[in-house]
Amino acid sequence: MIEWRIHDDADALAKAVSADVAGVIADALTLHGRANIALPGGTTPVAVIARLAQLKLDWAKVTIIPGDDRLVDEDSPLSNVAMLRAAFQPTPAKVLSLASAPILANIDYHLAGDRADALLATLDWPLDLVWLGMGVDGHTASIFVGPDLDAALNAPKNRRAIGVMPDPLPPEAPVSRVTLTRAAITAAKAIRVVISGEKKRILLERALSEGAASALPIGRVLAQIEQPLIVHWCL
Numbered sequence: 001m002i003e004w005r006i007h008d009d010a011d012a013l014a015k016a017v018s019a020d021v022a023g024v025i026a027d028a029l030t031l032h033g034r035a036n037i038a039l040p041g042g043t044t045p046v047a048v049i050a051r052l053a054q055l056k057l058d059w060a061k062v063t064i065i066p067g068d069d070r071l072v073d074e075d076s077p078l079s080n081v082a083m084l085r086a087a088f089q090p091t092p093a094k095v096l097s098l099a100s101a102p103i104l105a106n107i108d109y110h111l112a113g114d115r116a117d118a119l120l121a122t123l124d125w126p127l128d129l130v131w132l133g134m135g136v137d138g139h140t141a142s143i144f145v146g147p148d149l150d151a152a153l154n155a156p157k158n159r160r161a162i163g164v165m166p167d168p169l170p171p172e173a174p175v176s177r178v179t180l181t182r183a184a185i186t187a188a189k190a191i192r193v194v195i196s197g198e199k200k201r202i203l204l205e206r207a208l209s210e211g212a213a214s215a216l217p218i219g220r221v222l223a224q225i226e227q228p229l230i231v232h233w234c235l
Contacts, residue, residue: 002208007234010047010196016192017232018052021129024190025057028128037129038067038180038188040141041080044133044196049087060089063123067130068142068175068179069098071112071163078173098161098178109176113163116178120160126187130180134195135170136205142166142179145217151161153220155181184220194232201233 005020007013021037028035039049066080074097081097098116132140139145143152146167147186155162161184165176185191197202204224207219214220222229 001228003230005230005232005233009234013156013194013196013232013234014048014051017048017192018055018142020055020192020230020232021048021052021131022055024129025062027204028189029058029061031229032124032126033061035062035128036065037131038065038125038127038185039084039131040067040133040194041069041083042133042135044194045131046083046087048194049084053087053091053093059088059093062093064088064093064095065120065123066098067132067185068177070142070173070175070177071099071109072175074099078175094205109163109165111180112161112176112178113161113192116161116163117159125160125184126189127184128188128194129190129192130185131192131194132221134193134200134204134207134218135172136199136203138203138214138218139166140193140218140221141185143182143217143221145215152179153182153217155183157175157183157187160184176207182221182224185221186226189227190230191222191225191227192230193218196234198235204231 025035069080070078072078085095134140142164144166148164177207207214207216211223
């Protein structure tokens with residue numbers, strides 16, 4: 001089941017998504033006293049995450065990971081974990097780095113993926129929430145078209161993270177990455193997709209309709225989910 005939640009503008013989107021994510025966290029805290037969530041990088045989530053971090057939750061019991069990250073030093077503007085740590089710095093939430101500090105941009109990305117997978121094995125699984133974005137090329141997390149696409153899509157269920165090298169490299173961030181695997185994403189108790197703009201809406205609708213046969217990574221990822229999917233969108 002797919003539920004589209006349409007919002008009037010970016011501010012309404014930020015308010016609705018932050019409340020939605022907070023509700024998932026609160027439910028997890030009530031059910032088992034902890035919440036483990038994966039949040040995205042990119043531009044659309046920044047305002048939402050800033051609003052989320054201001055909400056009153058028992059943040060000391062919440063662990064946050066980036067759904068993917070670039071293999072750069074953690075003080076780099078390209079670092080997703082840096083953005084998350086800055087946003088949640090006023091709270092006692094634990095923000096874990098998939099890239100494991102210190103990291104160098106030229107580290108072998110396969111090794112980085114192994115390190116991230118070992119780190120994630122220390123968490124309770126499945127995650128309570130995975131929040132996904134989507135690029136204009138149809139990638140989600142860092143599951144891109146390229147030589148590592150099949151490995152990210154078809155990793156075994158106990159493999160939670162993998163190193164990837166997009167091909168071609170995105171010009172705004174031409175570096176290798178680590179990402180949650182499709183198995184880790186689709187196992188989550190709750191999945192949200194948050195996008196903005198008419199072009200992305202059309203692209204996501206195409207990906208969802210094509211499903212497992214889609215050439216778009218997000219279509220192939222979401223084709224395997226069994227839980228309800230909520231998509232938040234604004235123009």
